[in-house]
Amino acid sequence: MTGVDLRAVRAALHGVLDPELRRPIDELGMLADVTADSGLVTVRVLLTIAGCPLRSTIDADVRAALTGVPGVDAVAVELDVMSPQQRQELRERLRPERGIPFSRPDSLTKVFAVASGKGGVGKSSVTVNLACELASRGLRVGIVDADVHGFSVPALIGATGTPTRVDEMILPPVAHGVKVISIGMFVARNQPVAWRGPMLHRALEQFLADVYFGDLDVLFLDLPPGTGDVAISVSQLLPSAQLLVVTTPQAAAADVAERAGTVSAQTGQTVAGVIENMSGLTLPDGTVMEVFGTGGGQRVADRLSASLGVPVELLGTVPLDVALREGGDAGTPIVLSSPSSPAAVALKAVADRLATQPRGLAGRSLGVTPVG
Numbered sequence: 199m200t201g202v203d204l205r206a207v208r209a210a211l212h213g214v215l216d217p218e219l220r221r222p223i224d225e226l227g228m229l230a231d232v233t234a235d236s237g238l239v240t241v242r243v244l245l246t247i248a249g250c251p252l253r254s255t256i257d258a259d260v261r262a263a264l265t266g267v268p269g270v271d272a273v274a275v276e277l278d279v280m281s282p283q284q285r286q287e288l289r290e291r292l293r294p295e296r297g298i299p300f301s302r303p304d305s306l307t308k309v310f311a312v313a314s315g316k317g318g319v320g321k322s323s324v325t326v327n328l329a330c331e332l333a334s335r336g337l338r339v340g341i342v343d344a345d346v347h348g349f350s351v352p353a354l355i356g357a358t359g360t361p362t363r364v365d366e367m368i369l370p371p372v373a374h375g376v377k378v379i380s381i382g383m384f385v386a387r388n389q390p391v392a393w394r395g396p397m398l399h400r401a402l403e404q405f406l407a408d409v410y411f412g413d414l415d416v417l418f419l420d421l422p423p424g425t426g427d428v429a430i431s432v433s434q435l436l437p438s439a440q441l442l443v444v445t446t447p448q449a450a451a452a453d454v455a456e457r458a459g460t461v462s463a464q465t466g467q468t469v470a471g472v473i474e475n476m477s478g479l480t481l482p483d484g485t486v487m488e489v490f491g492t493g494g495g496q497r498v499a500d501r502l503s504a505s506l507g508v509p510v511e512l513l514g515t516v517p518l519d520v521a522l523r524e525g526g527d528a529g530t531p532i533v534l535s536s537p538s539s540p541a542a543v544a545l546k547a548v549a550d551r552l553a554t555q556p557r558g559l560a561g562r563s564l565g566v567t568p569v570g
């Protein structure tokens with residue numbers, strides 16, 4: 199008679215999630231052994247790889263889970279490493295099928311490819327804020343930073359971890375509840391990536407096929423600015439991805455943003471809507487300064503509606519806001535760091551609209567000409 203009910207211990211340990219896979223460690227085959235000797239419970243956990251960067255998190259989570267379980271006076275956590283056979287079993291359990299899970303016809307993940315005509319309009323800032331907002335509402339969210347030449351997502355969202363490789367499967371770091379993968383995590387700091395079309399296509403394909411995101415409700419792809427190779431690769435690899443076009447209020451920016459949106463006419467993708475960023479800045483005296491002019495977002499939405507032949511809506515206008523820039527610099531997006539600021543409120547309203555948008559054919563240019 200140990201005084202410890204091992205069933206209660208195991209039930210408590212079911213609440214321990216692998217920090218990267220976000221699934222209970224017992225379901226992943228990581229809980230090797232649980233024994234009790236008087237009040238001492240020994241838990242042996244199998245890590246996916248020897249140098250698992252999150253071993254201290256798992257150790258702490260196991261101890262926390264057993265706090266308060268009747269009869270448990272002390273906990274010993276032994277961390278061991280999976281054998282190649284166990285790793286293969288894990289991989290097969292997680293990803294029984296090869297290929298890109300989000301391109302399967304039965305995939306329930308909404309995929310938004312965030313595009314802009316030119317750089318610096320706040321495309322990445324909008325992406326990370328929408329992702330964090332949806333994750334904070336309990337949705338399972340991922341980001342692929344496909345802006346291979348100007349990757350900025352990891353810094354903006356504070357994803358400081360490195361991806362863990364389990365054989366050919368890559369586990370993405372998680373920041374603010376969002377799974378994030380970026381080419382920036384695989385190259386030395388500030389190293390430029392000089393890749394051309396075919397390399398970019400392969401990198402994106404590998405991110406989508408080999409990175410384990412699990413079941414996602416929403417996946418954001420942060421595209422490079424313009425209408426280049428990556429946008430075309432996305433349409434081939436993820437035909438159901440919907441475009442989100444980000445522009446500033448400025449007429450010149452709106453013109454190039456419209457071109458980024460009209461790519462969808464050639465690729466048959468849906469445009470989920472337009473987001474105007476860097477709209478009026480409210481000054482301390484309450485007046486609004488239209489630094490980049492007005493109306494660019496609505497102009498892009500109207501012109502895309504006309505050229506695609508389906509309604510494309512302006513989903514929101516996000517004002518210039520110092521707190522947004524500060525949140526990005528600190529790696530805590532403004533929807534989390536300053537949720538009642540004007541820019542955060544605007545971004546949350548856009549998130550509302552994305553969350554309720556059905557994943558379907560609405561707004562899709564069908565590429566067929568009606569007869570009669």
Ligand SMILES: Nc1ncnc2c1ncn2[C@@H]1O[C@H](COP(=O)(O)OP(=O)(O)OP(=O)(O)O)[C@@H](O)[C@H]1O
Nearest residue numbers: 317318319320321322323348476517518519523526
């Ligand atoms: N609404 C805003 N108010 C204040 N600053 C903003 C706003 N939107 C973006 N910024 C700032 O502008 C800069 C550029 O933003 P961001 O990196 O998101 O643009 P981008 O369009 O993704 O750029 P690139 O195409 O070069 O990747 C960042 O420093 C960001 O903090």
